[in-house]
Amino acid sequence: MIFSIINKGLRHLLLLLLLLVTVHNFYGQDSIPNQDLEPYFTEARKLKNQNKIDLALEALDKAANNAEKNEDVKALIDSLHEIALLYLQLNREGDTEFYWDRASVLLKDIAYPYGDAMHKYIEAVLLYRSDKNFQALFMLNEAKQLNNDRNFFNRILLAEGQVYLNLEKYDSASKNFNSLIVNTDLYEKDYFTVQAYLGLATLNLTTGNLSESAKYAESALELARNNDFARDVKEANEHLNTVYEKLGLYQKAWANSQNLLQINDSIFNVDKLKMEAKTADKIRDDFKTEEIARQETKIEELTESQNRSEITAILTAAFLTIISLLAVSLFRNNQIKLKTNDLLQTKNKELTIARDGAVQAMEAKTNFLSTVSHELRTPLYAVTGLTHLLLEENPSKHQLEHLKALKFSGDYLLNFINDILHINKIDANKLEPLNMEFNLKKVLNEVMESLQQSAKANNTKLVLEYDNDIPGHLMSDPLKLSQIFMNLIGNSIKFTRNGEVKVITKLLKKEDDDVTIYFEVKDNGIGISKEKQQSIFEGFEQGSIQINREYGGTGLGLTIVKSLLGLFQSKIELKSKLGEGSSFFFEIDMKSMDDVIDDVSFEITKRDYNFKGLHLLIVEDNKINQVITKKMLSKKEITSDIASNGEEAVVLAKENTYDAILMDIHMPGISGEEATIQIRQFDQETPIIALTAISLDDSLESFYAAGCNDVVTKPFKPEIFYQKIGENIFDKKAKNAIS
Incomplete structure (x- = not known):
């Protein structure tokens, strides 16, 4: 089954490659998606910025109806997202979430990066409005990775600036707002400039720089008036009224207050608010009515299908009953003819063969999955590498969408292969724990936040009791800890309805850098009977058939937890009473890092390196991979030589001087490890980076x-590839120069 899924994924990738060639041959100019609906979106943007929300809603409602009529799913998703944002401007978060949920359903069945990006952007804005600033920043960063549309990027910049302002990260907020002042947006250039002026005005007011605050507010007011941005004109006047009062310029403050009275009387009056509310209610109610009609049609279709299925099931059951009776009769007749000893001997032989076959099948499965997961990385490297190179060569718009879809499919297949390898490593006891610095409270909060939706579905409350004596910086494996708690907390949520799941942490012992931490996941769910508590940690165990049918699942969650805790030399324990709940607890030894200073970083700063003039050695046996790696280096003006095997690499390393060596591990002849050992006998300085596909039997330590x-696993992200080269060449030289 796994082999079939992998084959299917490869077929999709090949079809996408063929589609790229076909599109390139048939089209001589860029195609514009949703061209027929663009006038609606343009009109809605203009009306929204002029605070004519009711008219903007009507324009977007027409766009949604046309998209549904033409069965244009992407255009429908875009319409729902823009409608959701308009309801947000009316402070109707409930209606925003309603349209956001409708878009979620459509996005599940289509690969649409821009739609996914906008979906995360709206979620980030909702989080910001709920004062969940850190989560909002995380979601904005995820959205930013999915799309580089200029208008969308400016929306992200504005939202980030507002979140930074809320977090008192004034330097970061100022950077975003100043970037928007000089924006080159095709649709909303003046709108973003006004928002940037208002943001800087608020920032300077907060920091006490009143004259600068007034200057930015005056700029915002002038530009907003020129464009008839009514809401922004009102906000700028309110701001100036406050600033001029603080500066003692009461005449100017009085003038702005008079402007406010005039604006409120002419624009923000009761009739306008009623009209907006009436239009918003009508569009929402009409949409819900149509949605109900669609659902009723589906229910009728499913009911007819169910009736046919019930008749088939009855006939099948009757047929199976007759066959069973005949089989029982034949079996009894054969029992009389066969001797008991012969039967026992035959059964024993069958069991022996079955046992040996099961062992061989398990070994074959392990070896097969290891080989497949490793070998698939080589063609995947070609796919992701070629996709990156094509994206770097300024593709046309109609090619860009297909290239992004190809990249999405490649990343999806890579993650799928990594999951197979990870599960197989647990089975083969070859998973190695990492040892890296992390913040335990942050890890637990992230896990619990990701499970909040499941908890809400069961009306279950998630509670964290965290011991603040636990050091803020610990050394262990946060990824595997996240997996453990995802399984334990998820398991408790599944079996707890209308209750509470509590996560408890306690510092049991601290001696110098050694700490022992107690963990407990406690719920008041259905509980586990005493007779089942002994077997609950075995594979595919869920307490009973009835529990499996009611709650679902494979029963592997606690088995994985037990295996992962074994890597930490820890053991999970259980206390439970049927009908009252369960408690899973364990202890883990870690190292503390008390000398590390807390610093919350919102962005990962990547260094820019000047690679021009570098000369590298590529050690790679695959011809396609040679071409791709060499071309990626050429993009950064790096020259390179190629060695097709380990022996050739050793010879070239002796005869030439290289700034670094990119070493494949799995090659015919001597392996990359052996070639590295031989090179190190005469060259201790040149950086050697393992550029390889990791298999089940590989160990990073070796x-x-x-x-x-250093090690870079194939396929890799280009930015990581370049970053590793820069770190190992330039950072190493700088470090040696200091020492």
Whole structure:
């Protein structure tokens, strides 16, 4: 089954590659998606910025109806998203979430990066409005990775600036707002400039720089008046009224207050608000009515299908009953003829063969999955590498959408292969724990936040009791800890309805850098009977058939937890009473890092390196991979030589001087590890980066032990590839110069 899924994924990738060639041959100019509906979106943007929300809603409602009529799913998603944002401007978060949910359903069945990006952007704005600023920043960053549309990017910049302002990160907020002042947006240039002026005005007012605050507010007011941005004109006047009062310029403050009275009387009056509310209610109610009609049609279709299925099931059951009776009769006749001893001997032989077959099948499965997961990385490297190169070569608009879809499919298949390898490593006891610095409270909060939706569905409350004596910086494996708590908390939520799931942490012991932490996940759900508590941690165990039917699942969650805790030399324990709830608890030893200073970072700062003039050695046996890696280096003006095997790499390293060596591990002849060992006998300085596809039997420690300075797994993200080269060449030289 796994082999079939992988084959299907590869077929999709090949079809996408063929589609790229076909599109390139048939079209001589860029195609414009949703061209027929663009006038509606343009009109809605203009009306929204002029605070004519009711008219903007009507324009977008027409766009949604046309998109549904033409069965244009992407255009319908875009319409629903823009409608959701308009309801947000009316402070109707409930209606925003309603349209956001409708878009969620459509996005599940289509690969649409822009739609996914806008979906995360709206979620981020809702989080910001709920004062969940850190989560909002995280979601905005995820949205930013999915799309580079200029108008969308400016929306992200504005939202980030507002969140930074809320978090008192004034330097970051100022950077975003100043970027928007000089924006080149095709649709809303003046709107973003006004918002940037207002943001800087608020920032300077907050920091006490009143004259600068007034200057930015006056700029916002002038530009807003020129464009008839009624809401922004009102906000700028309110701001100036406050600033001029603080500056003692009461005449100017009085003038702005008079402007406010005039604006409120002419624009923000009761009739207008009633009209907006009436239009908003009508569009929402009409949409809900149509949605109900669609659902009723589906229910009727499903009911007819169910009736046919019931008749088939009855006939099948009757047929199986007759066959069973005949089988029982034949079996009894055969029992009389066969001797008991012969039967026992035959059964024993069958059991022996079945046992040996099961062992061989398990070994074959492990070896097969290891081989497949490793071998698939080579063609995936070609797919992702070629996609990156094509994206770098300024593709036309109609090619860009297909290239992004190809990249999405490649990343999806890579994650799928990584999951197979991870599960297989647990089964084969080859999973190695990492040791890295992390914040435990942050890890637990992220896990619990990701499970909040499941908890709400069961009307269950999630509670964290965290011991603040636990050091803020610990050394262990946060990824595997996240997996443990995802399984434990998820398991408790599944079996707890209208109750509470509590996560408890306690510092049991701290001696120098050694700490022992107690963890407990406690619920008041259905509980586990005493006779089932002994087997609950075995694979595919869920207490009973009835529990499996009612709550679902495979029963592997607690088995995975038990295996992962074994990597930490820890053991999970259980206390439970049927009908009263369960408590899973364990202890883990970690290292603390008390000397690390807390610093919340919102962005990962990547260094820019000047690669021009570098000369590298590529050690790679696959011809396609050679071409791709060499071309990626050429993009950064890096020259390179190619060695097709380990022996050739050793010879070239002796005869030439390289700034770094990119070493494949799995090659015919001597392996990359052996070649590295031989090179290190005469060259201890040149950085060697293992550029390889990791398999089940590979150990990162063995790469480092052989003499590698770093490891980049194929396929890789280009930015990581360049970053690793820069770190190992330039940072190493800088470090050596200091020492």
